[in-house]
Amino acid sequence: MILSEQSVAMINEALTRYPDHKSAVLPALTIAYQQVGHLSDDIYREISETIGVPTVEIAEAATFYTMFPKHPVGKYLIQVCHNISCALLGADSLVSYLEEKLGVSKGETTADHLFTIVTVECLGSCATAPMMQINQDYYENLTKEKVDKILEQLRAEAVT
Numbered sequence: 001m002i003l004s005e006q007s008v009a010m011i012n013e014a015l016t017r018y019p020d021h022k023s024a025v026l027p028a029l030t031i032a033y034q035q036v037g038h039l040s041d042d043i044y045r046e047i048s049e050t051i052g053v054p055t056v057e058i059a060e061a062a063t064f065y066t067m068f069p070k071h072p073v074g075k076y077l078i079q080v081c082h083n084i085s086c087a088l089l090g091a092d093s094l095v096s097y098l099e100e101k102l103g104v105s106k107g108e109t110t111a112d113h114l115f116t117i118v119t120v121e122c123l124g125s126c127a128t129a130p131m132m133q134i135n136q137d138y139y140e141n142l143t144k145e146k147v148d149k150i151l152e153q154l155r156a157e158a159v160t
């Protein structure tokens with residue numbers, strides 16, 4: 001069993017809020033992701049057993065959303081938007097800068113398991129492009145200087 005008793009209890013609590021159990025799929029995936037840090041086939045099966053929705057439907061929902069990594073990632077998942085507004089304002093340079101700073105390529109995780117870089121579609125913050133999401137937080141109007149400060153701050157937080 002991958003999901004903790006606490007996660008299962010939280011999923012069961014989420015179920016009480018929805019007359020249709022399918023509506024609890026995203027909350028359940030979120031709870032599982034927050035516990036484990038990524039999703040997997042085994043997790044889909046466990047959620048299926050808990051909420052009574054077929055595993056395939058849970059997997060379909062999970063694979064639709066890029067916010068749920070499907071393999072282990074670093075403590076900080078850096079999702080750089082590379083859609084039109086961000087692309088026009090330097091998303092590619094931002095990714096290259098992150099790759100250079102962290103010494104990994106897009107899709108990879110640093111050796112200290114702190115950072116994973118991925119690119120994603122529009123995160124709905126086009127007016128503040130270029131932007132990225134790290135875990136639950138948005139970082140907007142990015143410049144190299146801002147990226148330096150963000151990484152520095154996250155590294156400091158990781159050791160405290």
Ligand code: FES
Pocket residue numbers: 081082083084085086087121122123124125126127129131
């Ligand atoms: S294009 Fe990047 S947030 Fe919309």
